[in-house]
Amino acid sequence: MDVFEAVQERRSIRSYQDKPVEREKMEKILEAGRLAPSAKNLEPWHFIAVTDAEKRKALSGGTWAKFLSQSPLVIVACGDKKASPDWYAIDVALAVENMVLTAVSEGLGTCCVGSFNEKGVKAALKVPENFEVLVMIAVGYPSGKLDLSSKLLNIVRTRKSLSEVASEEEFGKRLVPKKITEL
Numbered sequence: 398m399d400v401f402e403a404v405q406e407r408r409s410i411r412s413y414q415d416k417p418v419e420r421e422k423m424e425k426i427l428e429a430g431r432l433a434p435s436a437k438n439l440e441p442w443h444f445i446a447v448t449d450a451e452k453r454k455a456l457s458g459g460t461w462a463k464f465l466s467q468s469p470l471v472i473v474a475c476g477d478k479k480a481s482p483d484w485y486a487i488d489v490a491l492a493v494e495n496m497v498l499t500a501v502s503e504g505l506g507t508c509c510v511g512s513f514n515e516k517g518v519k520a521a522l523k524v525p526e527n528f529e530v531l532v533m534i535a536v537g538y539p540s541g542k543l544d545l546s547s548k549l550l551n552i553v554r555t556r557k558s559l560s561e562v563a564s565e566e567e568f569g570k571r572l573v574p575k576k577i578t579e580l
């Protein structure tokens with residue numbers, strides 16, 4: 398699968414098979430995060446791979462995060478605010494997308510989760526003060542079942558057109574694509 402195919406295939410998965418993610422695949426996903434670019438190459442990130450059921454339950458307290466307790470692997474992406482105050486968030490975001498696309502290419506499903514109480518997550522996972530928990534990534538083999546939030550979100554799973562989100566030469570000079578994509 399090439400990168401663009403992974404981009405096209407990826408969608409948020411919120412229901413997983415009761416099957417662990419192989420250690421090899423987990424390490425490959427984390428490696429994809431490690432290799433991401435970062436401003437001044439400061440690598441202001443730390444990724445916590447959580448498989449322990451009790452810990453995953455502790456991470457699933459958010460309204461839109463209940464499925465984390467059933468996700469075989471949760472990767473908690475943290476950014477070092479002190480090491481790179483201006484860029485830590487974008488650096489971590491780049492690492493997260495590297496991990497998500499690598500997971501897709503390995504036949505896994507993912508869902509980014511921002512519905513959590515940061516203080517609680519930091520305490521549960523002993524995250525140092527200078528790190529911010531930015532997002533969690535659920536990872537696992539898709540069950541094929543659609544939970545209620547996915548059903549609702551899939552109904553409205555649209556994307557703006559390319560000419561709405563991209564300009565040529567200056568902001569507002571709409572880019573008119575030769576090829577129109579469906580979604």
Ligand SMILES: Cc1cc2nc3c(=O)[nH]c(=O)nc-3n(C[C@H](O)[C@H](O)[C@H](O)COP(=O)(O)O)c2cc1C
Pocket residue numbers: 407408409410411461462508509510511512513532546550554
């Ligand atoms: C930063 C971020 C936070 C998100 N937080 C949640 C969340 O807390 N719970 C959830 O079910 N989905 C969450 N999502 C998934 C989005 O709802 C999803 O990406 C969006 O609806 C588009 O659907 P798609 O990913 O299938 O293309 C989050 C996505 C991102 C990028």
